[in-house]
Amino acid sequence: MGTIAQNDLYRLIGDARARGERVVVATVAHTRGSTPQRRGAKMLFFENGETAGTVGGGCVEAEVWAEARETMRSGLPALHHFALTADEASEEGMVCGGTMDIFIDVWQQHRDDGFHHKDTESQNTF
Numbered sequence: 001m002g003t004i005a006q007n008d009l010y011r012l013i014g015d016a017r018a019r020g021e022r023v024v025v026a027t028v029a030h031t032r033g034s035t036p037q038r039r040g041a042k043m044l045f046f047e048n049g050e051t052a053g054t055v056g057g058g059c060v061e062a063e064v065w066a067e068a069r070e071t072m073r074s075g076l077p078a079l080h081h082f083a084l085t086a087d088e089a090s091e092e093g094m095v096c097g098g099t100m101d102i103f104i105d106v107w108q109q110h111r112d113d114g115f116h117h118k119d120t121e122s123q124n125t126f
Contacts, residue, residue, distance in 0.1 A: 003041050004053030012044055012052050013107065021047045022108035024068040026055050029079060033098025036060065036084075045072065055102055060084060067104050077105035 004012075016023045024045040028037050036056035043053040043061070045068040055064050060082050067080050082100045 003037065004044070009042060009044065009053070016046055022072065022106055023047075024072050024104060024106045026064050026068055026102050026104045028055050028100055029103045030101040031098055034084070035098040035100050037100075043068075045069075047072065056100065060100065064102055064104070067102075071104045071106050075106055077103065079103050 013023055013025075026043045026045070028035075028039050028041040031037070031039055036058070037054065041053070041055050043051060043055045043064065045051050045065070051065075055061060063082060064080070067078075071077065080102050082102065084098055084100065
């Protein structure tokens, strides 16, 4: 899975909007050192369990996936810090060793005018 082009990002979010589904968006906000993705990389998580894009792969993406599920459930956006130490990276077969801050937010369709940050109306998870 590669980075997601901006026009594809908006198309996929629009498709989810048409289905009335919420979308969790994970965005690489800051990196330091050797990391698998640069600032601005995005990954989308849909209520049906599908994903698009990448924020890094390997153990980082697994951790982001878990945080995205929690964000889908709670609706609370947060900035998460991930350390890719040289020891962890070598155990996973990666060449990384930096740190990443990833902002995870949930967007949902409102009847009135489009996507907004999630409120507490619905508690579905993917």
